[in-house]
Amino acid sequence: MTGLKKSDVGWYWCSVVDVQVTDALTVTTVVTMTADNEKTSIKETNPHTTPVSSSENSMDKRITVIWSLMGVGLLLLTVLVFCICMSVRKFNSENMRTLKHIAVKSGDSVTIPCFYDESYKSNKKFWCHGYYWSSCTIVAYGNTHGSTSVIDHPTHNMFTVELNRLNTDHSGWYWCAAEIGDKYNPDDKDYLYLTVSAAPAVSVLGSRVSGEEGSSVSVQCLYSAAYQNKQKQWCRSTDWSCYTVGRTHTSQNSTVWIREGIRSFKVEMSGLKKSDAGWYWCSVGDVQVPVHLTVTDALTVTTTVTMTPESK
Structure with a gap:
């Protein structure tokens, strides 16, 4: 200066x-x-x-x-x-998969599918409740029965979680998990959110359907007025593909028809094959409702003709 x-x-x-x-x-x-x-x-x-x-x-x-x-x-x-x-909050692996947001009506039951990698066939499975994986509470282990039943199906690389007599207190974050038991490899898991309410945003008329091979089945998916403009889909777990409104031919040569109505859409699957059996879900926006399809053998009709000698 x-x-x-x-x-x-x-x-x-x-x-x-x-x-x-x-x-x-x-x-x-x-x-x-x-x-x-x-x-x-x-x-x-x-x-x-x-x-x-x-x-x-x-x-x-x-x-x-x-x-x-x-x-x-x-x-x-x-x-x-x-x-x-x-x-820590939301780690999930491709080796363990489930739906992301399931809606259920109060007082009803729901069966949730959890899909895992073939390498987990012999691992212990369990169902955990809590926002954080590190502090979630184990509700039930595989092959246990009660208000929460966890059943392992190793031949299909999946286990199901059946929740009964649900009320609004059951809403929250849950985890499908497989116990690894190795300090170098943490347990594998995937999360979902369960909403239990008196008037769920999405629901179905019949969560289990069955049809004979070659026949047809239909599922009615309902949704609230708030979801009128949300995307409607019918999805399957076989390859995690989804179908929208219209007609689609699947890789199994069966046909999927989706027709939208008033606050609902109808799914019709015709020309059923044994390979069509499995888990599906109605999806509206970010909410899903699981549906299980069983395909039985086609009914075989046998006609017996009895011949009698003619009188002379």
């Missing part, structure tokens, strides 16, 4: 990123008399001002770099903690 004035007196600070160092500026008057006392020069100086060496400048730069690196490190640590928390 050159040409100092009395008005320059006050506080100033050096600032590097978010670090400041304050200093006061004092202006004094220095009077210099010549030998003959005829000429006077006046110089305003700041006694607190000292030259800054190059080593001090270098130190300031190093401090700035350290602060910057600490800031970046803190940001990366925050992102890492966030990712870990998210993985």
Whole structure:
């Protein structure tokens, strides 16, 4: 600062990123008399001002770099903690799959399918309740019966969870899981949300249907007015594919018809094959209701003709 004035007196600070160092500026008057006392020069100086060496400048730069690196490190640590928390909350594997949001009417029962990889055939299965996987409560293990029944079907690589006499208190987060029992490989699982209410957003007329091979079956899927403009689908677990309104030929040569009505849509499957048997679900928006299809052998009619000798 050159040409100092009395008005320059006050506080100033050096600032590097978010670090400041304050200093006061004092202006004094220095009077210099010549030998003959005829000429006077006046110089305003700041006694607190000292030259800054190059080593001090270098130190300031190093401090700035350290602060910057600490800031970046803190940001990366925050992102890492966030990712870990998210993985603990909602980790799911392709080796364990189920539906994502199931709606049920109060007082009713529901059977939920949980599909697992073939390598889990001999592993213990269980049903867990809780928002966080790390702290969820095991409700029932495989092949147990009661208000919650868990039945393993290793030949189909799946297990079912049957929930009976449901009420609104049963709404919440649940987990289909297989016990791995290895400290290097955590238990495998997938989550879903169950909504139990007096008037569910989506429902079906009959959650279990059966038909003979070559015949047809139909399922009526109902939904509330709030879901009128949501996407309607009929999905199957065989390949996790879904069909929308219209006519579709499946890979098994059977035909799926979906006709939309007033707050409902009807699914008709014709030309049934044994390979069509399995789990399906009505899907409206983000809500699903599971449906099981059984395909039985076609009825064979045998006609017996009895011949009698003619009288002569």
